[in-house]
Amino acid sequence: MNNHSQEGLADWAGPILQGALTTLEIAVLAYAIGLVLGLLGASARLSPWAPLRGLATLYSTAVRAVPELLLIILLYYAGSQALTAVTNAMGFSGQVAINGFVTAVGVLAFVQGAYMTEVLRGAILAIPRGQLEAADAFGFSAWARFQRIVVPAMLPNALPGMSNLWLILIKDTALISVIGYSELFFTIQQAASSTRAHFLFYAAAGVIYLAMTLSSTALFARLERRLRRGQPNTEEA
Amino acid sequence: MDFSWLGDPFYQEYLIEGFINTLWLIAVSAIGGLALAVLVAIARLKGPRPLALAVQGFTIVMRGTPLLVQLFFFYYGVGRLLEGIPGIQDSVIWPLLRDPFFYGALTFILSVGAYSGEVLRGALLSVPQGEREAGRAFGLTPLQVFTRLWLPRAIQLCLPTLTGEMILLLKSVPLVSTIALMDLLQAANLIRDETFLVYEPLLLIGGIYLAMTLVLTLVLRQVERHFPGMQPERGRGWLPRRLPHRQREAS
Numbered sequence: 001m002n003n004h005s006q007e008g009l010a011d012w013a014g015p016i017l018q019g020a021l022t023t024l025e026i027a028v029l030a031y032a033i034g035l036v037l038g039l040l041g042a043s044a045r046l047s048p049w050a051p052l053r054g055l056a057t058l059y060s061t062a063v064r065a066v067p068e069l070l071l072i073i074l075l076y077y078a079g080s081q082a083l084t085a086v087t088n089a090m091g092f093s094g095q096v097a098i099n100g101f102v103t104a105v106g107v108l109a110f111v112q113g114a115y116m117t118e119v120l121r122g123a124i125l126a127i128p129r130g131q132l133e134a135a136d137a138f139g140f141s142a143w144a145r146f147q148r149i150v151v152p153a154m155l156p157n158a159l160p161g162m163s164n165l166w167l168i169l170i171k172d173t174a175l176i177s178v179i180g181y182s183e184l185f186f187t188i189q190q191a192a193s194s195t196r197a198h199f200l201f202y203a204a205a206g207v208i209y210l211a212m213t214l215s216s217t218a219l220f221a222r223l224e225r226r227l228r229r230g231q232p233n234t235e236e237a
Numbered sequence: 238m239d240f241s242w243l244g245d246p247f248y249q250e251y252l253i254e255g256f257i258n259t260l261w262l263i264a265v266s267a268i269g270g271l272a273l274a275v276l277v278a279i280a281r282l283k284g285p286r287p288l289a290l291a292v293q294g295f296t297i298v299m300r301g302t303p304l305l306v307q308l309f310f311f312y313y314g315v316g317r318l319l320e321g322i323p324g325i326q327d328s329v330i331w332p333l334l335r336d337p338f339f340y341g342a343l344t345f346i347l348s349v350g351a352y353s354g355e356v357l358r359g360a361l362l363s364v365p366q367g368e369r370e371a372g373r374a375f376g377l378t379p380l381q382v383f384t385r386l387w388l389p390r391a392i393q394l395c396l397p398t399l400t401g402e403m404i405l406l407l408k409s410v411p412l413v414s415t416i417a418l419m420d421l422l423q424a425a426n427l428i429r430d431e432t433f434l435v436y437e438p439l440l441l442i443g444g445i446y447l448a449m450t451l452v453l454t455l456v457l458r459q460v461e462r463h464f465p466g467m468q469p470e471r472g473r474g475w476l477p478r479r480l481p482h483r484q485r486e487a488s
Contacts, residue, residue, distance in 0.1 A: 171302070192313065
């Protein structure tokens with residue numbers, strides 16, 4: 001049984017790198033879509049129209065109260081069933097690999113959107129009321145006010161929360177391995193069981209994820225400094 | 238939607254076992270994790286420099302890697318290494334080291350210790366220095382200052398964040414189904430395999446989790462209200478909370 005353990009980390013470096021790229025692709029796409037969902041959700045939660053407010057509250061509360069893994073499994077089955085139905089109806093069949101990627105992104109974005117809704121809502125509420133009134137007094141249209149005042153004023157407040165969500169998202173991509181889509185952690189699991197070097201490969205997985213999260217933290221810190229450049233230097237901590 | 242399997246005592250047993258294991262895991266991890274968090278926070282603030290650095294490294298690693306990866310690392314990685322130690326299979330602790338519950342609890346304790354330790358460290362730092370000096374002036378020993386004054390004051394400051402961590406702990410429990418520990422999700426998976434139903438068992442435990450989150454939120458809110466020094470009516474600390482803004486990090 002020992003001739004199996006000849007292959008080691010070097011033989012798996014290629015697939016693992018590929019998996020890491022897939023993980024990053026999934027994370028970036030899911031983050032972008034989650035951001036859009038979060039903006040829509042936050043606007044809906046702050047809208048004057050009660051049914052819309054109720055719907056958005058239901059979305060963000062229910063999704064945040066159920067474990068991510070459970071949601072991911074549930075939505076994965078529901079999502080891939082729906083997607084297969086759509087592609088079959090359009091005359092394609094058997095595009096399981098693409099479907100796996102699309103559902104992985106969709107599921108993570110859906111969960112991410114709920115958390116993003118709350119982060120953005122809090123950040124929008126933290127904008128001093130006078131700034132919005134000033135925009136109205138200057139005759140800004142609703143869109144111009146949103147784009148020129150609300151977004152730039154909210155971003156510095158939202159950024160710590162957004163950075164946290166990005167870190168959560170990177171770590172949540174590992175959950176995709178549970179449903180068998182071949183991203184970083186799924187590849188690692190295959191490598192570990194094929195070489196029987198469990199300790200080595202799971203430690204390597206930890207190092208790769210750590211590299212991703214640490215470099216993201218550094219990037220977000222720079223971004224926040226840049227976004228706060230117009231603000232008075234309020235000494236934190 | 239077919240929920241007729243709910244009447245089958247065989248499946249009920251799965252669910253009850255999964256529910257009990259879930260509760261046990263939360264209780265053990267919460268108590269062990271919060272105790273570890275106190276040690277982590279104090280080691281980073283007052284420990285000798287090498288220890289403080291080591292603990293900081295531990296915190297960074299635990300907070301920067303997915304919980305699922307940690308779970309696999311301890312269960313498959315460390316677990317298999319332990320298996321290879323000669324004589325260990327005859328020792329008294331072997332049944333414990335073979336049990337997935339042990340690895341699940343260990344991972345969660347370390348994770349809660351790292352996350353809550355950071356929260357607690359920030360809170361300990363925001364307790365005004367003068368209060369500790371007052372304690373010393375009243376003749377308390379340094380240990381008494383810590384246990385009776387510094388730590389309780391810090392907990393007051395960060396209690397809402399700590400209770401948030403407990404909710405996140407509750408929501409990470411389903412991860413242990415991946416190491417074949419019988420929690421609610423694993424129970425649902427077994428029922429799905431046997432009944433060929435895709436959604437119903439998952440929806441059921443989704444409902445159970447929703448209810449558990451709500452109950453835990455209400456219980457923790459009561460804890461927050463009745464914690465000594467909290468004003469009951471406002472439900473918040475009467476000192477401004479000056480903790481860094483953070484939401485965190487599930488998995």
